[in-house]
Amino acid sequence: MEYRTVLTTCTYCGCGCGLYLEVMDGRLVGTIPCKTNPVNEGKLCVKGWNVHEFVQSPKRLTRPLLRKNRELTPVSWDEALDFTAARLREIKEAHGSDSIAFLASAKVTNEENYLIQKFARAAVGTNNVDHCARL
Amino acid sequence: MDDKIKMKVQELLQSGKIKGFLGLRERHGQVGPYLFTDGDDLEGLVVGDRFKPGDSRYPLNKQLMKITRGDPSGCYGVLVRGCDERGLKTLFGSGQIKSEQVVPVGIACPQDLADACECLKPYPDERVAGEAAEPRSFATVAKVEAMELDERFRLWLAEFSKCIKCYGCRNICPMCYCSECTLENKDFGDIGSLPAENPVFHLTRAIHMAGRCIDCGLCNEVCPADIPLRTLYKKIADIVEEEFHCRPGYGSPETPPGLNIRGEELKH
Ligand code: SF4
Ligand code: SF4
Numbered sequence: 268m269e270y271r272t273v274l275t276t277c278t279y280c281g282c283g284c285g286l287y288l289e290v291m292d293g294r295l296v297g298t299i300p301c302k303t304n305p306v307n308e309g310k311l312c313v314k315g316w317n318v319h320e321f322v323q324s325p326k327r328l329t330r331p332l333l334r335k336n337r338e339l340t341p342v343s344w345d346e347a348l349d350f351t352a353a354r355l356r357e358i359k360e361a362h363g364s365d366s367i368a369f370l371a372s373a374k375v376t377n378e379e380n381y382l383i384q385k386f387a388r389a390a391v392g393t394n395n396v397d398h399c400a401r402l
Numbered sequence: 403m404d405d406k407i408k409m410k411v412q413e414l415l416q417s418g419k420i421k422g423f424l425g426l427r428e429r430h431g432q433v434g435p436y437l438f439t440d441g442d443d444l445e446g447l448v449v450g451d452r453f454k455p456g457d458s459r460y461p462l463n464k465q466l467m468k469i470t471r472g473d474p475s476g477c478y479g480v481l482v483r484g485c486d487e488r489g490l491k492t493l494f495g496s497g498q499i500k501s502e503q504v505v506p507v508g509i510a511c512p513q514d515l516a517d518a519c520e521c522l523k524p525y526p527d528e529r530v531a532g533e534a535a536e537p538r539s540f541a542t543v544a545k546v547e548a549m550e551l552d553e554r555f556r557l558w559l560a561e562f563s564k565c566i567k568c569y570g571c572r573n574i575c576p577m578c579y580c581s582e583c584t585l586e587n588k589d590f591g592d593i594g595s596l597p598a599e600n601p602v603f604h605l606t607r608a609i610h611m612a613g614r615c616i617d618c619g620l621c622n623e624v625c626p627a628d629i630p631l632r633t634l635y636k637k638i639a640d641i642v643e644e645e646f647h648c649r650p651g652y653g654s655p656e657t658p659p660g661l662n663i664r665g666e667e668l669k670h
């Protein structure tokens with residue numbers, strides 16, 4: 268039996284609470300809020316407390332899905348990106364840039380959020396950028 | 403204090419008496435639980451008094467329950483303060499941890515921590531480091547009891563109304579180990595909605611801590627809403643003592659908690 272605690276940061280929102288993940292024989296078995304972290308001082312919200320569950324959830328998406336004949340179907344990244352790019356272009360041409368909106372996420376890095384707003388403004392030409400907390 | 407503990411742990415690990423020592427380690431600038439299996443890691447061992455005494459305590463017995471279940475034949479050392487020792491005794495008594503799987507390494511708490519905790523026994527029976535501080539009585543309970551009944555009720559309703567229902571008080575508690583928690587039973591409350599039912603949510607938990615709470619105060623520290631949960635559970639422990647003449651964790655290690663609560667027998 269191997270038991271480890273791994274210090275990490277909660278991925279649920281932009282606060283960045285510090286927590287330890289408990290790892291037993293390679294599987295996550297619990298979350299412990301970090302008491303010395305100045306952000307959360309040993310506290311977490313209900314989502315943070317359950318971080319260890321979503322990482323290994325069988326419901327987690329691991330591949331891109333495309334709706335084909337009303338069914339979500341696993342496809343390759345190339346197919347998913349080609350389809351998305353083609354549809355975004357069609358919509359932009361038919362209805363204008365402001366018919367498209369982008370929702371950024373607290374669950375990704377700062378740099379990835381920068382990229383999505385850059386893509387929205389520079390590539391698509393819209394200021395319609397919002398955040399997952401208002402979904 | 404840290405050095406005495408390190409020497410003791412080194413000795414236990416080298417003798418092969420324990421497979422690992424569950425304590426606290428400072429790494430990457432933070433203090434958290436850590437299972438020491440190799441004497442070389444001991445450099446970073448701390449007891450949880452970072453900026454002030456007891457500011458980085460963790461429910462080590464809760465982690466110990468997982469470890470001893472994951473390795474049912476292994477024997478492990480664990481860092482214990484007075485409250486952790488009370489927890490261990492109660493967990494042995496209720497069959498959650500087998501005493502033969504545990505070697506406690508005790509430390510006594512300094513007086514300022516005993517004062518802040520209002521601790522009835524701020525030291526374990528057997529200790530490797532620290533001087534036993536003076537016990538303190540429950541001044542916070544006395545203060546609430548001095549209030550009129552309806553004023554008291556209003557106080558608790560106002561406190562409970564701040565709850566964000568994070569379940570932190572249950573999750574951190576080293577004495578909460580039920581596989582099915584009443585606080586997540588949909589016949590009992592509306593589990594997925596906010597706010598928490600007031601006062602049902604909190605009183606349910608309080609009543610479930612009767613005969614279990616060993617007054618470590620971790621629930622109070624984890625509560626993002628600063629609800630004085632510890633004061634409530636201290637009162638519950640007082641009632642249990644009055645009615646059943648026992649306080650969880652204060653007896654000898656051999657005696658089970660002494661409580662065998664069955665609904666029908668509780669006629670008062
Ligand atoms: S409850 Fe008692 S034993 Fe536990 S940390 Fe506080 S003073 Fe120490
Ligand atoms: S003080 Fe709180 S965390 Fe500690 S045993 Fe009692 S209810 Fe659990």
Ligand code: SF4
Nearest residue numbers: 565566568569571625
């Ligand atoms: S820790 Fe505090 S806020 Fe969270 S569920 Fe318990 S009482 Fe409510």
